[in-house]
Amino acid sequence: MLIERAYVDLSEEARAESGDSWPWTVPCVRRLATDGLKFRAPVTFLVGENGSGKSTLAEALAEGFGLDSYGGSAGYKYASSREPSVLGQAIRFDATAVGRRMVRGPRTRRRGFFLRAETAFDVLGRARLSGAPEEMSHGEGFLMAFREKFRQPGLYVLDEPEAALSFSSCLELLGVLHELRRGGAQVVCATHSPLLTALPGAEIVEVGEHGMRSVEWDDELALVDHWRRYLTDPRAYLRHIID
Ligand SMILES: Nc1ncnc2c1ncn2[C@@H]1O[C@H](COP(=O)(O)OP(=O)(O)O)[C@@H](O)[C@H]1O
Ligand SMILES: [Mg+2]
Structure with missing residues (x-):
């Protein structure tokens, strides 16, 4: 583990001003600002409906850790002209000894990768890979990049990395x-x-109207339940959508 908890450090003043503007209006961000987010395992999944705030959180965590907000490897600044986000700048970590050395040290000590959905292809295309990415499909290129770039101990923030992947690539x-x-x-x-x-x-942390809560894969996770029921009987869903 590198980071054990994330929280928000805002002055009273900033807190009062920020109250009703984005991203503070997003329930999970509000929760982060009041209670923080504990990391209880080396791998944390953020799940939730579209628009629930997963990307907002992921981006802020990456930025707070010092990974480039455009996406890509730590310790290397791409020609990104992205404005630092308010949340990314206000986020702080309770880190382990190893994590502290990365967060507090110079940029070159950071290790990790931020895979942002919108820029993933661009960033991975720039990563030097042993194969020739132009000749590979989207999914093949992603998988090769994962295998080659995701090795060092560091913080890996991934935003929907499954998008381009087949079932077996996802397993990989x-x-x-x-x-x-x-x-x-x-x-x-x-x-x-x-x-x-x-x-x-x-x-697994489920993000939603309620804020954030830890859920079990087997019996609490809505996306698993929906897939199970859909695969068993697609018509149960489709009759509400078609005709
Ligand atoms: N740059 C932005 N400015 C204002 N609102 C935004 C911005 N980015 C995202 N939002 C809003 O914040 C909410 C959470 O978005 P997002 O984090 O992208 O959700 P998710 O990744 O879970 O689909 C949404 O209501 C979205 O419209
Ligand atoms: Mg998203």
């Missing part, structure tokens, strides 16, 4: 995440994947 990614945690890395991954979230020992 799960293997990569497992290797990462075995090597001392920490992963925070926003996802809709029932496959990834099944990683044993991972913590």
